[in-house]
Amino acid sequence: MIRLTIDGQTVTVPEGTMIVDAAEKLGIEVPIYCYHQALGPLGACRMCLVQVEKMPKLVTGCTTPVAEGMVVHTKGPAVEKGRRGILEFLLINHPLDCPVCDKGGECHLQDYTFRYGPPAGRFAEAKLERLKDAPVSELILIDQERCVLCQRCVRFLGEYVGEPQLMLKGRGVETVVAPVDDRPVDSRFSGNIIDLCPVGALTSAAYRFKARPWNQERHPSVCPHCPVGCPVTVTAREEHVVRVEGRPIPEHDWGWLCDRGRFGYDFAVAPSRLLSARVAGRVVPEVAAVRHLANLVRTVREQHGAAAIGVVVGGQHSAEDAFYLRHFAESVLGEGVRLAVSQTVKGYLPLALNGTYDDIGVADAVVLLGSDPYRAAPVLYLKLRERWRRDPQLVRWGVGVRPLSRPTLPLRELRVGPQEMAATVAWGLFSQRPDDEGLRLLTESLEGWQPRDPEGARALAATLLDSQHLVLLWDGKEPWMEAVLGVLTRLRGEKGTRVLPTFGPPNLRGFEWAGIPARWGALEDLLQATVRGEVRLLWVLGADLLREIPDYALAAQALERVEHAVFEGLFPPEGSERFELWLPGAGWSEEPGTWANLEGRLRSVAEAVPPPGEARPVKSLLTALARALRQPWTPPEWNPYLGAEGGLLPREGEPTAPARLPRPEPTAGDLYVWGEPEVFVGGYPSENLRPRRPSLLGEIHPVDAAAWGIGEDGGELGIERFGRRWTVTVRPSAAAAPGMLILPLGAAEAPVNQIGEGPASVIPRVEVERR
């Protein structure tokens, strides 16, 4: 630790801290442009000049590490003169754009000039003209005249994300920021450069001219688009969400977002949004719809009892909504109502094993068990990459049916067959610890079976057992992996073993906390009971069952069989004609609530805008329903937080006990259909993000592509599975393994859950063309 004095105050900071950070700790502001803690020092803009005693000239506070006994002045005539000079230089060619500039009112150049700048510049020459309002992508505009050349954008994409798509072009006064090779900046983290740009040089096309800092409201909130649950700030103006920004949380989160979260807020005004209630496809007043639902409830309850009612809640709701639902089900609907959460995979992770993002910061080994965080949980991927950049020794494994490595985060690969991951991991562990009872039980059925890469499996097992702090990311596809993780945790004993589940509806843990059974088994039971005719009224809230459920056939059968299906949510679901009653629901930002992310961390989502049309929050819907049923019900008070906002759910319970793994079956067929989450495909519709949605959804290995006559630009592929034929668009991609057809979950054109995961045969091209 080092002691130094800044403006007469003494502060103690760790060695290697920069002066600006030490000053920040004291609450002393030193103006900065180019420096960012996550990006490291650069010293490009000279805005942070400070005076250090015994140093002959002013120094840049962002590149000068503190030293014992240093005496720093951030005020005084010398510093003020320095800052004035820098600002005068920065403004030489800066346009007088503030009135039409989207950064106006929250611009560091405005603020610093106002606070530290000269009253007027001395340059009378004409200003240089450069590119203005030019798109660097469909989502972001650049105004080179406003740029202060701090290089934050260039460095963020190039160094931090590892996708160099912006660069400095030209020399001296001619230097500008420009896209590399004039290609669009389409990194999925590109939106962060808008937040990073200290001036109005990089602005959001969607937010263009929409609001000003004084006529908008900013609400702290959480992104609803994937299980990562990044903290965001939602900007609303005149009852519309107009912008989403990252919300840094000191010590925890830099405030990075992926473009899905930053630009995907426009789903609230999507044309397909459900704005009024419908009975059998006809628009009816909301009151009539509630009365209709009350009648259904009454009839079903009188004839078959409350156990004939099933409620499924999905990813569009808050934990409070789920709590109200459960309470309502128990106290109004009656005993025995079945509740379940909609699922995208069959796996479940006990909270006891659940890790946090802070675990990544101390991990010495990271193992991806089927998860591709880049696609399924983008900002989690950034966190992993940051960890690897800090510690190149970090042991990294990618275990999956396809390569999970990317140039920006290389991994040691272990290829497993479909449905063979748990077996492979358990097999490897058993080979290292043959005397362990739990492992013996797990692998009992694997007698004589060998993974595809036995050497790799053993090496992976060594990492799993020997690393000090192990972080695993799990895709949740093989439910029996849960038992393997339980045994692994027990075997590792005191050493940290933390799992991050990258699956599930975004608020899965919130629903669980509210008391809704969160395992696949609960949903399966409910649907099976429906198929058996025990459940007569199925009420689905905020879940697109037929689009996301891993067992499509079961859900389809259940919806076919059930007497009355009722839907509440934001968008008409897949197979919407099977629901006799649609109720428009209030969604994210339209009602206050609490969401839990994959860490099991609770954060509040603010109410930023009123729900559109006749959409209403679950709470008010339930109150109305209770009144229609003539049963009094007051929404109970519930505080989901144990401590402060941002706290974790309690890690209770024991790791799962070992049980015999199913023996992997050999697969036949031309291509194995495999579904994976991709944030830009599944989930809410977004007009803003249309250009980012891949036009060719499927991916096959280039060799397969050649074999099936798919050119480099991709094309259509006909496949047959369970006797049904499908045509999907595919592209050759190195991300697919030979013999695999990777499809994103939740796409209507290629509904992978409906096609069904498993071997499919390819319909020869000639036949496809003839059709």
Add this chain to the structure above:
Amino acid sequence: MFKTVKALAKGLGTTLRALTEPRDTIAYPEKRREYAPRFRGKHMLARDEDGHELCVGCGLCEAVCPANAIRVVAAEAEPGKNISWTDRYSVDYEVDLIRCIFCGMCEEACPTNAVRLTPFNELAAYSRLDMIADKEELLHPPVRK
């Protein structure tokens, strides 16, 4: 008796004298008063010589207004169809003349000199809504007779 007559005469005298004195009131609306050149009345939005609106919808008037009387909504003009002299313009510009205290700060804050307070001060309406001047109204300022 005499006293009464005297009082009456005095009163009449005062009245007769006042009849010849110059008047303080004017015959409004036939006649109107001269105002100071910088009198602040109802707002207007100005255009430049080419007929382009000066207002770019920056919202500074909205920010500065102590009475919260202004609402500005900006938008981007379609390429080649500029409404103001640049591609940003105000789609909505409203002044609530009931709230306005005619301080003139909006005029002062405007970087393009688009919003100006005219001497027009004949503000009356039968409903509150009519007292909210919209953009159309402000672009066509009434002339004071």
